[in-house]
Amino acid sequence: MQQERLLKVLVIGDLGVGKTSIIKRYVHQIFSQHYRATIGVDFALKVLNWDHRTVIRLQLWDIAGQERYGNMTRVYYREAVGALVVFDMTRASTFQAVLKWKKDLDSKVALGSGRPLPAVLLANKCDQQRYGLCSKMPKLDNFSRDHNFVGWYETSAKDNTNIDAAIMCLVQNIMAID
Numbered sequence: 001m002q003q004e005r006l007l008k009v010l011v012i013g014d015l016g017v018g019k020t021s022i023i024k025r026y027v028h029q030i031f032s033q034h035y036r037a038t039i040g041v042d043f044a045l046k047v048l049n050w051d052h053r054t055v056i057r058l059q060l061w062d063i064a065g066q067e068r069y070g071n072m073t074r075v076y077y078r079e080a081v082g083a084l085v086v087f088d089m090t091r092a093s094t095f096q097a098v099l100k101w102k103k104d105l106d107s108k109v110a111l112g113s114g115r116p117l118p119a120v121l122l123a124n125k126c127d128q129q130r131y132g133l134c135s136k137m138p139k140l141d142n143f144s145r146d147h148n149f150v151g152w153y154e155t156s157a158k159d160n161t162n163i164d165a166a167i168m169c170l171v172q173n174i175m176a177i178d
């Protein structure tokens with residue numbers, strides 16, 4: 001018997017960190033330098049043949065960075081089972097915002113058991129080696145553990161670095177829950 005699982009995954013993080021680009025890369029294998037801010041929320045779907053009896057419908061909720069200042073996130077987060085929290089390696093302020101997003105998430109949604117949603121941290125734009133934090137990026141193993149992320153990755157939507165790996169890590173953690 002085939003079973004189908006619908007997984008709602010949130011993609012959050014500050015303005016311009018690359019959330020939409022990561023999703024476009026993952027779902028459509030495209031990248032554009034052109035920036036158009038997401039308004040509210042956008043959606044994308046990726047179907048994964050997980051194992052011989054499980055098909056996953058991965059519903060990606062692409063939440064606009066500017067929504068951190070609004071009061072809609074509680075509505076968007078409802079029934080989510082995991083999250084990608086993204087920052088831009090070239091802009092330190094977006095790294096500082098990571099914990100604000102994580103706190104917003106954990107205060108508004110949890111698993112049925114009351115446990116926090118599995119979340120993976122993405123240090124995006126790792127192709128920009130010469131700028132900002134990139135050259136002196138510390139390893140985030142301790143940070144990630146201390147703040148309850150199930151893992152972290154340096155990613156590039158532009159070069160297609162670690163996007164699949166980061167999302168696979170999240171899905172594996174979600175699927176391990178039950």
Ligand code: GTP
Pocket residue numbers: 013014015016017018019020021022032033034035036037038039063064065066124125126127128155156157158159
């Ligand atoms: P909001 O919708 O405003 O919250 O932004 P966002 O997080 O969706 O960012 P978006 O994906 O629109 O990307 C913002 C800008 O960064 C765009 O110009 C992208 O081309 C660029 N960008 C995204 N990912 C990467 C990356 O991995 N490397 C480089 N060099 N640029 C990137």
Ligand code: MG
Pocket residue numbers: 019020021036037038062063064065
């Ligand atoms: Mg966007």
